[in-house]
Amino acid sequence: AQSVTQPDIHITVSEGASLELRCNYSYGATPYLFWYVQSPGQGLQLLLKYFSGDTLVQGIKGFEAEFKRSQSSFNLRKPSVHWSDAAEYFCAVVATSGTYKYIFGTGTRLKVLA
Amino acid sequence: NAGVTQTPKFRILKIGQSMTLQCTQDMNHNYMYWYRQDPGMGLKLIYYSVGAGITDKGEVPNGYNVSRSTTEDFPLRLELAAPSQTSVYFCAxxxxxxxxxxxxxxxxLSIL
Structure with missing residues (x-):
């Protein structure tokens, strides 16, 4: 069965610092991979997605993520964090066959220090 | 430019009461989903639908029911509310x- 692990529950960074949020998945093949962001009191918004091809994908708000097949990882990065990036971030996978149900990680809450 | 609209935004129920959470989308999407989000647990899929008249169970369907009579609407029904159903519910x-x-x-949704 597919699964997603986000090992960091909370991360705190200073404004202007770089950011990396980790995501590891378990699946027999390469799944479709997504990162979503959730601001307080709101639903989830798509940041970026990976289906195939170039393993470095660009998203909105200056985020990028790199797919590494050998490590079963899809880590999210941003070179310089802004205070408005404080939110909760979810990694999600969708199997490329079968039911196509989404499996979400448990989320990483990002705090940004001024 | 409404997208996915959920009503109500907040609700408090007593144990044993029933209610329906409404979800409407205006993007003509075939696939619709209901999730619940509990602190530290991420999102868990309750039910999903691949089109009008077709629904299926997700990870945590017990205590809930759904219907999909139109492409736009996908209501979630709680028949006998229990404290364990206190959560934030998302439609997608x-x-x-x-x-x-x-x-x-x-x-x-809070159930007291």
Whole structure:
């Protein structure tokens, strides 16, 4: 069965610092991979997605993520964090066959220090 | 430009009461989903639908029911509310099964 692990529950960074949020998945093949962001009191918004091809994908708000097949990882990065990036971030996978149900990680809450 | 609309935004129920959480999307998406979000647990899929008249169970369907009579609407029904159903509920829709999902703003439900 597919699964997603986000090992960091909370991360705190200073404004202007770089950011990396980790995501590891378990699946027999390469799944479709997504990162979503959730601001307080709101639903989830798509940041970026990976289906195939170039393993470095660009998203909105200056985020990028790199797919590494050998490590079963899809880590999210941003070179310089802004205070408005404080939110909760979810990694999600969708199997490329079968039911196509989404499996979400448990989320990483990002705090940004001024 | 409404996207996915959920009503109500907040609700408090007593144990044993019933209610329906409404979800409407205006993007003509075939796929619709209901999730619950509990602190530290991420999102858990309750039910999903691949088109009008077709629904299926997700990870945590017990205590809930759904229907899909139109493409636009996907209501979630709680028949006998229990404290364990206190949660934030999100509805989402997608054009294809493997495409990004569009989320509503959620319904925060407390059962006392």
């Amino acid at each position: 829709s997608g054009g294809q099964a493997d495409q990004p999902q569009h989320f509503g703003d959620g319904t925060r």
